[in-house]
Amino acid sequence: MQIARVIGTVVVTPKDSNLTGAKLLLIQPLTPSRAPVGKPLVAVDSVGAGVGEDVFFVRGKEASFPFHPVEMPVDAGIVGIVDSINC
Template identity: 60%
Template sequence: MEGQRLLVVQPLTPELQETGKRLICGDSSGAGAGELVYWVRGKEASFPFLPTEPPFDTTVVGIVRPAAGSGKRKSRKS
């Protein structure tokens, strides 16, 4: 696991509310603090790192990006 980056991930509900315990995940996506990510658990957690297979139970495999125009606009007061 030398040289592998680890992330602390908080699982969320579909409503983006915290649920469950935090996870320590391998990082295959280059995610940063505060980003919404997709993670996998189990043997598949080592697949992004092939041909090596670090002993990860969970790995971040993607960063969730909002669809264009789906975000809420903030109003500015003049």
């Protein structure tokens, strides 16, 4: 998993029916000291994150777990909002 900052939103239409209602956010991965690292990507949000917040996201099929039994065709998902990083 990685830490990222929410930097925008994406509106997608038409989309696969299993994506209906999905909130798609543009996120920028961060280092532990919260500097940008790597390329921005799009993640589906299941925790109510907003632009400017630092989040915790997973990649892969695991990103669809919060939406079961819907088989959402997503490969990145925000599963938490970062409270603190201690290192």
